[in-house]
Amino acid sequence: MQIGPHPATGRGAAARPARGLGPQLLRTYEILRARNGHLGWWPGRTRIEVIVGAILTQNTAWSNVERAIARLRAARLLSVAGLRRATDPQLEAAIRPSGYFRQKRRKLRAFLALLDRAYGGSLARMARAPTAALRAELLATWGIGPETADSILLYAFGRPVFVVDAYTERIAMRHGWIHPPRRYDRLQALFTRHLPTDADLYNDYHAQLVWVGKHHCRPQPRCHDCPLRVLPGRRQIPGGSRATEAPSAGR
Numbered sequence: 001m002q003i004g005p006h007p008a009t010g011r012g013a014a015a016r017p018a019r020g021l022g023p024q025l026l027r028t029y030e031i032l033r034a035r036n037g038h039l040g041w042w043p044g045r046t047r048i049e050v051i052v053g054a055i056l057t058q059n060t061a062w063s064n065v066e067r068a069i070a071r072l073r074a075a076r077l078l079s080v081a082g083l084r085r086a087t088d089p090q091l092e093a094a095i096r097p098s099g100y101f102r103q104k105r106r107k108l109r110a111f112l113a114l115l116d117r118a119y120g121g122s123l124a125r126m127a128r129a130p131t132a133a134l135r136a137e138l139l140a141t142w143g144i145g146p147e148t149a150d151s152i153l154l155y156a157f158g159r160p161v162f163v164v165d166a167y168t169e170r171i172a173m174r175h176g177w178i179h180p181p182r183r184y185d186r187l188q189a190l191f192t193r194h195l196p197t198d199a200d201l202y203n204d205y206h207a208q209l210v211w212v213g214k215h216h217c218r219p220q221p222r223c224h225d226c227p228l229r230v231l232p233g234r235r236q237i238p239g240g241s242r243a244t245e246a247p248s249a250g251r
């Protein structure tokens with residue numbers, strides 16, 4: 001994804017982090033919370049559903065994940081036992097709508113292998129693991145990168161781990177909160193250094209940034225009606241931004 005400087009100010013890519021970034025990051029959340037309320041993520045009924053969703057959402061729209069999850073549920077495979085007993089063709093057929101279904105079948109199997117090897121197949125035991133150790137194990141699992149690992153830690157296990165994604169990066173760059181080089185851990189530290197360590201705050205903050213990314217901070221930004229247009233350092237939008245239809249709400 002190509003991310004340039006803030007479309008209104010021209011600053012961002014080479015900008016230094018803003019002074020008083022902590023208050024600005026908190027203000028960002030307050031604005032979005034006031035606009036949307038608590039978004040109540042993650043959209044999943046059970047711990048394993050959240051984990052499956054975190055893996056299936058890689059490189060695809062959430063609507064495709066919802067279709068795959070519905071098919072898993074209909075086939076009675078949306079449980080640790082169900083995933084374990086499914087044959088490869090059954091699993092691939094169910095998750096096909098999420099794309100890259102062979103890779104994702106392998107990733108689900110790799111997660112189950114970790115669960116079985118290190119926790120006797122028990123999510124309850126995994127839930128008692130220290131955060132740093134569990135994160136390291138997840139990152140050592142085939143097909144699980146930082147965003148997926150942190151989504152599992154935060155949304156399946158309630159750990160105070162901030163999740164960053166492409167939307168987070170785009171918003172941070174355009175507002176000059178970070179400067180290159182852009183790396184996952186630097187972006188994550190930007191938030192964890194300046195925000196209270198609070199799993200519920202991290203949960204909803206990430207959800208709110210995804211909302212901004214989907215509805216406003218798109219490749220062609222829609223700043224003119226974005227709630228974050230009031231943040232400090234931002235000037236008048238030159239010529240306005242192109243109005244495009246917002247996607248439906250959801251993850």
Ligand code: SF4
Nearest residue numbers: 216217223226228229
């Ligand atoms: S769309 Fe919103 S978040 Fe993105 S640059 Fe414009 S004001 Fe900032």
